[in-house]
Amino acid sequence: MTGPGASRCAAHPDVETSLRCGKCGRPICPKCMVQTPVGARCRECARLNKPPTYRVSGPYYLRAGGTALGLAVVTGLVWGIIETFLPHYIFSLIAAMGIGWVIGEVVSLAVNRKRSGWLAAIGGTAVVICYGVSYLVDYFRVGYISFGLYQIVFTLVTLSIGIYFAVNRLR
Secondary structure (H helix, E strand, O other): OOOOEEOOOOOOOOOEEEOOOOOOOEOOOOOOOOEEEEEEEEEHHHOOOOOHHEEEEEEEEEEHHHHHHHHHHHHHHHHHHHHOOOHHHHHHHHHHHHHHHHHHHHHHHOOOOOOOOHHHHHHHHHHHHHHHHHHHHHHHHOOOOOOOOOHHHHHHHHHHHHHHHHHHOOO
16 A cells, blocks of 8 residues: 555554544544544544533532432322322322423433433432332321232332333433
């Protein structure tokens, strides 16, 4: 490949190449080349960073955790009290959808609309805590909690719906 326009790769001096970085013009070999939407670039110029929406720092996780925990306790208390007066299974499914969406939306607003897998995990955990708090309200009202097969399956379905809605707002 010796000829006009051929030069040596900046990172691998033993490799001749006619490729150049589209930004800085540095000679690059196919091993060093990073294909970007605007053409071939060297590794330094390509630096593929995450978009700002997906860059979440520690303080954002703390803010999300605090918001999710507070919201989970409050909505769990409200959910448990409402189920005392309206103990229908359909209401629980609809409430799980709404609570999952609200937790996801409020946590998203608290962290400036940032998104990540860990934020989604925080939202899903908040739904589980919320459901647990609603069970505690029921326990203090009745004095016991019955766990039959139907109740366990219904609880898993309800939790799955709530977690689905919360996670989709944050991931």
